[in-house]
Amino acid sequence: MRPVFSALLALCLATPALADGAYTAEIAHQPKFAPAWRSMVTLPAWVTGPAATSVPTTSVTIGGTPYLSGHLCQPHNCADAQMEVIFSADGAKSWGLLSRRRGGRLYQMPLGEPDEAVLGAMEASWQRNNPG
Incomplete structure (x- = not known):
């Protein structure tokens, strides 16, 4: 015992x-x-894997600096799971705006600590990709 x-x-x-x-x-x-x-604190698999639905990137200028802007979403769930992405032209930095809709509510989380200008560009991109 x-x-x-x-x-x-x-x-x-x-x-x-x-x-x-x-x-x-x-x-x-x-x-x-x-x-x-x-x-x-891990990004969803649809973000980190190659299977995300995405669109071609576009060139954008923010504060006189060139960037690439992109959009991707979860396959078969684009209305509820999306991410806007901004890449620096030299590829050294990237920022994201992860957007999830649950129960009719929208939740957005900035990633990569974007400054106000980059965050504003991602928010504008989200608006363009989600009209009305």
């Missing part, structure tokens, strides 16, 4: 307790929560 008790005590001491006040960043990287954390 004593070895079983010792093993259970050691296991309890090795497992971090969850309590109010625990730091979010620490919890997010604990083995119990890390897989869920990583899946939450």
Whole structure:
């Protein structure tokens, strides 16, 4: 009985307790929560894979600088899952505007920390791709 008790005590001491006040960043990287954390901050497969439905890119100028603008969406679900993309002409940077519609509500998330001008260009592109 004593070895079983010792093993259970050691296991309890090795497992971090969850309590109010625990730091979010620490919890997010604990083995119990890390897989869920990583899946939450991962782009959907339709964005990262080659199967997205897309259109040819177009050249745009933002603040006197040339860029490429593109649009893609989830196959068979374009009305509810889209992404606008802006690429720097040299290919060194890209930004995105991920748009999801759930239950009639539109949720948009900028990616790559676009400045106001680039974000505005992506929002305008979304409007052109979603008239009315």
